[in-house]
Amino acid sequence: MADDTARIEEILQRFPQIKRNALIPLLQAVQDEFGYISEQAISRIGTHLSLPSSKVYGLATFYNQFSFSPRGYYHVVLCNGTSCHMAGSGELLNEISKLLEIEDGQTTRDGLFSLEVQSCIGACGQSPVMSVNGEYYSRLTVKEVREIIKQYREDADR
Numbered sequence: 723m724a725d726d727t728a729r730i731e732e733i734l735q736r737f738p739q740i741k742r743n744a745l746i747p748l749l750q751a752v753q754d755e756f757g758y759i760s761e762q763a764i765s766r767i768g769t770h771l772s773l774p775s776s777k778v779y780g781l782a783t784f785y786n787q788f789s790f791s792p793r794g795y796y797h798v799v800l801c802n803g804t805s806c807h808m809a810g811s812g813e814l815l816n817e818i819s820k821l822l823e824i825e826d827g828q829t830t831r832d833g834l835f836s837l838e839v840q841s842c843i844g845a846c847g848q849s850p851v852m853s854v855n856g857e858y859y860s861r862l863t864v865k866e867v868r869e870i871i872k873q874y875r876e877d878a879d880r
Contacts, residue, residue: 729755730763734770742771749782758789786840794829794836796874798822800852803842809849815839817864821871834878
């Protein structure tokens with residue numbers, strides 16, 4: 723915790739003249755450093771900008787790019803936009819949730835996987851689509867999802 727405080731302070735020092743209209747780059751810097759934005763970071767950013775924490779949190783929650791809990795080593799993003807939904811992303815979500823024993827926004831107990839459902843990841847012509855740490859998988863079936871998750875588990879065991 724003390725180490726986190728020092729790391730947050732280092733980030734804030736990189737933004738000495740920041741105004742509230744530059745809040746997003748500051749939030750991005752914190753998330754880049756920690757992988758998510760903690761309650762402590764939101765509070766400290768609010769103090770740094772003379773803003774209530776609720777305003778900082780309110781802005782951060784408006785954007786899908788920000789996460790408020792630690793992500794897993796493998797971050798699974800499943801598209802559930804119209805095209806993906808029509809192509810069966812709901813079945814894929816059920817399978818991923820069953821395999822990993824987590825729901826949207828959660829991380830497995832071992833910290834290996836996290837799951838995020840997004841309304842669109844911009845690959846509508848490849849529906850249904852998911853990514854794992856930025857590697858995209860398209861035109862997925864339930865069977866393929868099982869194999870992909872299995873492969874990532876095996877890779878982690880090595």
